[in-house]
Amino acid sequence: MLSRNLLKQILSFILVLGATSFAGVVYSQDSSKTGNTTDSKIRNIDGVAAVVNTGYVTRKEIDDRIIALQKQGVKLPDADNLRKLVLERLIIEKIQLQNAEQEGIVVTNKELEKIIGDIAAKNKLSYAEFKARIIATGMTFERYKQTLREDIILSRYRERAVEAKIKISDAEVDNFISERMRAMVGGGEQRSASPAKGGSEEIDVAQIFIPVDTGAGASIQAEAKKQAEALLRDAKGDVDFLQLGAAAAKANPKIKFQDLGYRSPDRLPQLFYEAIRNTGGGQVANAVVKSPAGYHVLKVLDRRVISAAPAQQAGSQESIPTTPQNIPITQTMSRHILLKNRAGLTDQDAERRLQGYRDQVRAKTADFAELAKKYSEDGSAPNGGNLGWMGPGDLVPEFEQAMNRLQIGEVSNPVKSEFGWHLIQVLERREAQLTVEKQREFARAAIRERKFEQAYQDWIRELRDTATVKILNAEDAANAALR
Structure with missing residues (x-):
């Protein structure tokens, strides 16, 4: 569940939403007016906020989506900007659903029923109990099924479309593996130094990231930039950068912070590398970085040179393997208790x-595995939270970094990730071999992850630019008669 695999993340997101009330798609129109084609008559179609190709988005859909966001306890912008932002998101979704239909992407009734059954089981409920819980939220079960069906179709279409845009050559994989091998066997690391001529540099960069949705209005963009610049000013002071990020994320859960770890320049986003090219170790980038996804505050934690071994400097290349070989790695067996992100849980x-669970385990008044079985909201709960043997890159960064700092038997403080909050305990560690085949799998996954965000943003812009969209009376809430 903690894998970086995109599909697992999408399915996890669907499972979280499955137990809560979220906005459905309801089409409302005045059938006596749908035949009119002039702008003035289109504007009189009751409840239509925007015409999207051959379909439309209603004001009721906007209202429902806003209500769903409010129920989730998400920090929201002012009402006017919120409606514009939600409308733009619904337009993008409408375009994707139309395209998915044209490409024949469907979810059959039988498949949908199985998925709902799996969601119910994940929430430790029978199908009937889960249905009753959905109805208790005020949503009809048929509407819930239709919304879930569309969520799945959107996920499959996005995965197919974006994956098709990501091209990874064998040469890229070979270069990625070669860099890792040179880093591991080259030796002679020098910290906080500039690379010598012909040397290989690695940079440890951390970021605080303020996301901005595609199509957000100027005021939302300006507010996000203002917040990022304030964080940049704070970061230039005598503060711990990651602690600053943690505090910002606690105040606004949408904000992310992470240590990217040591990466060669070509493994950093080009925007990042250009911003910190001349920034020394321990220093913050001079300016906030704007990407298609939002605003980034960057700090170079360290720079190091992977210098050549003495034999190489004398002209010998024998110390660095020229063919792929197995690499020794450390694997960790850990278990965790997960509390998922959801409405009603701050x-x-x-x-x-x-x-509280950590204090009980440390005081030996409770067993970690029993607490996991009883309280964890992850699929590992029946096994006492045990995740099995995991190697580098198998877990999301926040989890892996916290786990790697623990001694055997030690229990972490609560750790936040994209999936929720974790309590982690390390059970064992062992040395293993990362086979050449696994190295290539890891390299492809890492390269794909690096390319995915840019490919996704490019795809969204392409969809929006090629669609025929006409915004109508989107600012007003739906009429009382439509509610």
Whole structure:
């Protein structure tokens, strides 16, 4: 569940939404007016906010989506900008659904029923109990099924379309593996130094990221930039950068912070490398970086040179393998208790609950595995939270970094990731071999991850630019008669 694999993340997101009330798609129109084609008559279609190719988005859809966001306890912009942002998101979704239909992407009734059954089981409910819980939220079960069906279709279409745009050559994989091998066997690391001529440099970069949705209005963009610039000013002071990021994320859960780890320049996003090209170790980038996904505050934690071994400097290349070979790695067996992100559970509540479980384990008044079986919201719960043997890159960065800092038997403080809040305990560690085949799988996954965000943003812009969209009376809420 903690794999970086995109499909697993999408399915995890669907499972989280499956137990909550979220916006459905309801089409409302005045049938006596749909035949009119002039702008003035189109504007009189009751409830239509935008015409999208051959379909449309209603004001009721906007209202429903806003209500769903409010129920989730998400920090929202002002009402006017929120409606514009939600409308733009619905337009993008409408375009994707239309294209998916044209490409024949469908979810059959039998398949949908199986998925709902799996969601119910994940929430430890029978099908009937899960149906009753959905109805109790005020949503009809048929509407829930239609919304879930569309979510799955959107996920499959996005995965197919974006994956098709990502091209990874064998040469890229070979170069990625070669860099890792040179880094591991080259030796002679020098910290906080500039690379010598012909030397190979690695840079440890951390970021605080403020996301901005595609199509966000100027005021939302300006507010995000203002917030990023304020964080940049704070980061230039005498503060711990990651602690600053953690505090910002606690105040606004949409903000992300992470240590990217040591990467060669070609493994960093080009925007990042250009911003920190001349920034020394321990220094913050001079300016906020704007990407298609939002605003980034960057700090170079360290720079190091992977210098050649003495034999190489004398002209010998024998110390660096020229053919792929197995690489020794450390694998860790750990277990965890997961509290998923969901409506009604604040970060403070999740952190407090997990801290209580940690205190019980440390005081030996409770067993970690039993607590995981009882309280964890992950598929590993029946196994006491045990995740099995995991190697580098198998887990999301926040989880892996926290796990690697633990001694055997030690229990972490609560850790936040994209999936929710975790309490982690390390059980064992062992040395293993990363085979050449696994190295190539890892290299492809890492390269794909690096390319995915840019490919996704390019794809969204392409969809929007090629669609025929006409915004109508989107600012007003739906009429009382439509509710």
